[in-house]
Amino acid sequence: MDECENLIKSRFPNINDDIYSYLESVLTVSHDEFERPDDVFDALGEMLTEIASSGTSESDIRDTCNEIYELLDFGKTKRSNGMRQLDAPVQMAAMNFGAMTDDITSMTSIWMNGSRDDRLKHVDKKKLEKAEAKIQQKIDRRNAEGTKPSVSAGQDCQASAAQVISKKSARMENKSAGRIQDIRIENFDVAFGEKVLIKGADITLVYGRRYGFVGRNGLGKTTLLKMIATKQLQIPFGVSVLHVEQEVTGDETLAIDSVLEADTVRFDLLKKEKELLALNSTEASAELSEVYAELSSIEADKAPALASVILAGLGFSADEQKRATKTFSGGWRMRLALARALFAKPDLLLLDEPTNMLDLKAIIWLENYLQTWPSTILVVSHDRHFLDEVSTDIFHLQSQVIDHYKGNYENFFKTRSERMKNQQREYDAQLQLRQHAQDFIDKFRYNANRAALVQSRIKMLEKLPPLIPVEKEVEVTMKFPEVAKLSPPVLQLDEVIFGYSKERIVLNKIDLSANDDSRICVVGENGAGKSTLLKLVLGELTPLTGFVHTHRGIRYGYFSQHHVDQLSMDVNPVELLQQRFPGQTVEEYRRQLGRFGVSGDLALQSISSLSGGQKSRVAFTVMCYSKPNFLVLDEPTNHLDIQTIEALSIAINEYNGGVILVSHDERLIRNVCKELWICGGGKVTRLDGGFDEYRKVVETELDCVIYK
Incomplete structure (x- = not known):
């Protein structure tokens, strides 16, 4: 160990006593786990890199670890396939436990390896505690480096x-x-x-x-x-x-x-550059050249342009x-x-x-x-x-x-569907084979002439593995209520101007209309006025000028982005409906919940224990309980999985009332919407040509910011 100490201190003259104690403890405690030089590098390399001078490369540190491995006796021992040449003949009789001295840990022999507890008796406890503390500090520092304020690993104690x-x-x-x-x-x-x-x-x-x-x-x-x-x-x-x-x-x-x-890396180099410039010395000048070389190698000068492209693509002006x-x-x-x-x-x-x-x-x-x-x-x-x-x-x-x-x-969906069909066909074939064999056994069980055949069928069935049915995902169903038709016009906006003040106009001169068979999707960038438009339609906001005309028989069903968050979490779905719509039987409440796939035990579980998608289905039930004939849906897919979104699109298509939808789910829009309203620049325009036309418009706008 002295030779290792001299080697480490000569290669790393700036090493302090605490760090060396840590390295020494690692070599003392863990040396039995080193089987090759790379194992020494894995154990010590990171710490040696931290204390190395700026000109030391990873290759230099690996060479040092190789030399440490050679200096340690176990390095030579393990390279000989576990065999060790003895310095002198060993008398086996002397190995008898009765002949041992009181200090059993002082004995060394290729025939007797001390336990880990025995070996630890020779380790300085203070050094070991210090080593463990260093290891914990490294783990904490590594976790801290890997978890930035904006990109967090997250914690979940449960x-x-x-x-x-x-x-x-x-x-x-x-x-x-x-x-x-x-x-x-x-x-x-x-x-x-x-x-x-x-x-x-x-x-x-x-x-x-x-x-x-x-x-x-x-x-x-x-x-x-x-x-x-x-x-x-x-x-x-x-x-x-x-x-x-x-x-x-x-x-x-x-x-x-x-x-x-x-x-x-770039941030630390720029910080170091500022510190060196402030020193304004000859030594700092040499180190500054190295910093500039590293900044050049990572193309630090191009970083602001790339950051701006990313932010622009994500909607930041x-x-x-x-x-x-x-x-x-x-x-x-x-x-x-x-x-x-x-x-x-x-x-x-x-x-x-x-x-x-x-x-x-x-x-x-x-x-x-x-x-x-x-x-x-x-x-x-x-x-x-x-x-x-x-x-x-x-x-x-x-x-x-x-x-x-x-x-x-798409490929996954096709492959899995085909795999499920094949598994079902195989299951059906196996079931049919077993049934035929069982029918034969039942028919000829007491027929002496067929006894041998019956026994062979019985043995065949006994040898077959258990037949397990193909496990299918439970299908999600959603069904909006049947409603009476309304005569047009159902909804009309004439010359509507809205702003939170005359100086802050959000929507300017809007002329649009919808009927009870409309399937309209409102699209546009965040902040363009989509939610404001919905609130004008619902009557929650009053235009500065212009008119919003609605059919006298219209009953809106509104699903807001925050609808799920507004549910009472301390009750179950049945109790929630009892609170909102009293006077019905439990069976009726459960029937309404069942229309949106909230059935069985789900209907009696606390809402706080439900998943986001299950809470959304409860919210849909609340929305539809009064049988609205015009749905206004603001981002209804945020908490839904793919299967539930598919069920939602089917339910919307089967619904016989009108729908205005705000969504960012392209597949839902393509499956459901027949008309697009585009919000932007204070205007709302109707786009002919459907979603394909809208996508072309967007991609044209993005040509200047997409990073190739």
Whole structure:
């Protein structure tokens, strides 16, 4: 150990006693786990890198670790296939326990290895405690570096993950960390409280591919993303991970500066440049040259332009990019968090419902941007079109199992549907075979001439594996009530001008109309006046000039973006309907809930325990209880999974009343809407040509900001 001390202190003259004590403790306690020089580098390399001088490369540190391995006796021992040459003959009789001295730990022999507890007796307890404290500090610092204010790993004290990792697998992961970025997470479980969400799963994330993660709400998709982000599941050391989950903290930092700060390497180099310029010395000048070289190598001068492109694509105007982050609402701060992650370009980007915070224009930009993403993406999304445009692979979670499918969502849907059909055909064939055999047995059980054949059939059935029915996902159903027809015109806006003051006009001279068979989608950027238009239609706002004419028999059903948040969480769905609409039987309340798939035990569970999609279905029930004949739906898909969105589109198409819809889900719009109203520039215009025409308009506008 003295030779190792001399080697380390000669190569790293700036090392202090505390750091050396830490290194010495690692070598003392963990040396039995080192099987090759790379193991020494894995254990000491990071700390040696931190204390090395600026001219020391990783190769130099690896050479030092190789020499440490050679100096230690166990390095030579393990290289000889576990055999060791003895200095003198060993008398086996002397190994008898009765002949041992009182100090059993002083004995050394190739025939007797001391236990770990025995070995620890020779370790300085103070040094060991100091080493453990250093290790914990490193873990805390690493977690802090990987968790920025805007791109947070998130914490969930109720969720837990378990993973079976062999020593060999862990060593191979660490060994390969500097060379590849593929991620293998093998044989892991995820639980939420006592409920097991995922069991015995294996996933592989190949560097450069984009994985969509789908499955019903409440099965554990978001929880798994948090487990990966917080490193509760093992991923290769050195792989950078960002989880876009929390909004940027509002302060005086400008929006564009907030994005630029996400590149910590560039930010630290610029900070160092300022410090060196302030020193204005000869030594500082030499170091300043190195800083400039590093800034040039990472093309730091191009960073502001790239940050501006990302912000523009996500909807920030040139003026908004120069505003302080504290001036933005929560939704826009979430966009800033996404912009920071896109700018930082981590090895693994974790996105959870990224389209929820974006309007259609920003979604179309994000689809184009992610198609050229250089590293790995794992995204949870309910937007089927977004998954079709972005994903190269799909992970599907069902019944605690994760299955992998090549291709986008459309390919996954076709492949899985065909697989389910084949499994059902095989099940039916096996069932028919068993039934025929059983019929033969029942028919000829007491026929002496057929006894041998009966016995062979019985043995055949006994040898067959259990027949398990094909597990199908429960189909979601939604059904809006039948309503009486209204004679036109049902709704008409004439020369409507609205503003919160005469100086702040939001909508100017709006002329539009709708009937009871209308299927209208309102599109436009966030802040363009979509929600204001809906409130004018509903009569919640009064125009400054102009008129809003409505049929005297119209009954609106309004689903707001915050409808789910306004439910009473301390009651169950049946009790909620009893409070809102008293006087009916429990059977009637349950029948109404059943129209939107809230049946069985769900109807009696506390609303607080329901998933976001289940709460939305309760909100739809409340909205439709009075049988509205005109629906106004503001972002109804935010909490729904793909299957429920499909059910919603079917329900809207079957509904015989009018519908005005604000949504960013392209597939829902294509399936449902026959007419588009575009909000922008204080105007609302009717677009002929449908969604394809709108997409062309948007892509033309985005040509100047899409990053190629």
